[in-house]
Amino acid sequence: MAGPVPMGEQTTAPSIPSRVATVSLHTSPLDQPGTGDAGGLNVYVVEVARRMAERNVAVDVFTRATSPDLPPVVELAPGVNVRHVPAGPYGHLDKNTLADHLCPFIFGMLRAEAQGEPGHYDLVHGHYWLSGKAGVVAARRWGVPMVQSMHTMARVKNAALAAGDAPEPEARVRGEDQLVRQADRLIANTDDEARQLTGFYGARNEQISTIPPGVDLETFTPGPRAAALDRIGLPRDAELLLFVGRVQRLKAPDVLIRAAAELLERDPSLRSRLVVGIVGGLSGGGKREPQLLTDLARSLGVADVVRMEPPQNRQRLADYYRAATATVVPSYSESFGLVAVESQACGTPVLAARVGGLSTAVSAGVSGVLVDGHDPRHYAAELHRMIAEPAWRARLAEAAPRHAATLGWSRTVDELLDLYRDALTPRELGLAACR
The missing domain is CATH 3.40.50.2000 (Glycogen Phosphorylase B;)
Incomplete structure (x- = not known):
């Protein structure tokens, strides 16, 4: 030959x-x-x-x-x-x-x-x-x-x-x-x-x-939030703050839990409705510290609002996105940020760190919000605004699928x-x- x-x-x-x-x-x-x-x-x-x-x-x-x-x-x-x-x-x-x-x-x-x-x-x-x-x-x-x-x-x-x-x-x-x-x-x-x-x-x-x-624009589509909440087993008045991804320090799910604690300190009346959803499996260094997030939630007094879920198939994951008030992507480094685009395709605004590809994945001020740094107080302030100002959140949610549509496979x-x-x-x- x-x-x-x-x-x-x-x-x-x-x-x-x-x-x-x-x-x-x-x-x-x-x-x-x-x-x-x-x-x-x-x-x-x-x-x-x-x-x-x-x-x-x-x-x-x-x-x-x-x-x-x-x-x-x-x-x-x-x-x-x-x-x-x-x-x-x-x-x-x-x-x-x-x-x-x-x-x-x-x-x-x-x-x-x-x-x-x-x-x-x-x-x-x-x-x-x-x-x-x-x-x-x-x-x-x-x-x-x-x-x-x-x-x-x-x-x-x-x-x-x-x-x-x-x-x-x-x-x-x-x-x-x-x-x-x-x-x-x-x-x-x-x-x-x-x-x-x-x-x-x-x-x-x-x-x-x-x-x-790109993003799968056939699977990740907008849909009624109330029905999605029903399908994932949450009450219709729930304010779901969602993290999706591998559970490791790089992805910073702890920032969301700390932000939830700050949010409840700012507005204790939210406790009966607030749900922090962490959807994903342990990865990398996270496997060496499997109790890190649960121990953190307990120490901050928010264990009752944190819901740890395993990775979901795409159809089920789309329901989590649709049910969420916001998807939070507080990573320290992201080459793109596919989760952010999937969430927007489902009509849910994103709160993300201004790092790497997330500045492309999220249209700042249009389909979501970008935060400089990883201070939980800054995340809490933006999340509180999304909950307290539903008209503003609705404008972000309306624009989110349009932005995601520019990023099809x-x-x-x-x-x-x-x-x-x-x-x-x-x-x-x-x-x-x-x-």
Whole structure:
């Protein structure tokens, strides 16, 4: 079998790829978002892959096998296969140890490609730095472009650590430095992330394309709040302050609980109606301190209003959004903030930290409110206004779906396909000066 054709010597290329190798090493698209390491990245991979397949671009998603019982290949949707690659011990492994198992994962990718015809994959798209490290090797072996979405970056996270949170390891920082130099194209979720890629990692401007993620506008839609409250088991006069996401210090659910305590101190009459909903599973450092939020709520005297819920499927999650007075996203770092967009799509305004991609996900003063910093008193003041001024909240709620509608997945896939086409366009060999 002939070796790979160097990218500079390609003479033809399809207008769009016929088959893409998507790499999501550390978390499977089959996992429930909000549990373990599964979150917005998982949603992104699934939604993009489905819509790519609908446009006749087949997608194979490579992920690490976590159990010997998993079949080698699972069809996620017509044209989308999830390939489970054994790499290291089965079971959950800490992300910081997965770099030690990159070699068997890469070998698994190469074996899968070797079973097809030459040129089986036209392009590799990596998600998160570990996936990128594996994807670069495969892309170079196959002679195809390597496109990388970082989703989060170590230097960015380390610059905005929550109190008590551990910094990202130096091995990840070095790995991301190498990946930025090796990837053919980098995808930033927002202009802010593009600036971080250049400022923190020295990425070249011409290497970066800014393509916002989307939201499922068919599942996340507005609906009657009273009926949604009924369906999730809350009284119709409840004021639900909602947090959705992985329970870890980075996402700052403690800020919402502290804000609720401030809110009740400001207006004790709210206690009979106030509900703080924390919807999500323990993740990262949160697994080492599983009682952190319940102990905090107890110490602040608000345990009676805090309701801890496991991750929900998308239909049920949409009801939580519709039922909420506000969705609160107080993260210390967010590459985009998919939860904020889902909430707005359901007609519920968002109160979020002014960090990272949340400045794009939320239209400040129109579909929600952005807060500088993480002082619970500032969050409490805005939440009190949403409750005490229903006409103002209603204006935010009315505008929220319109803002979310500008961020549908169809737009994301349109722009990704344009990027793929450009990455596949043969480059000039630069030989004119030699003639």
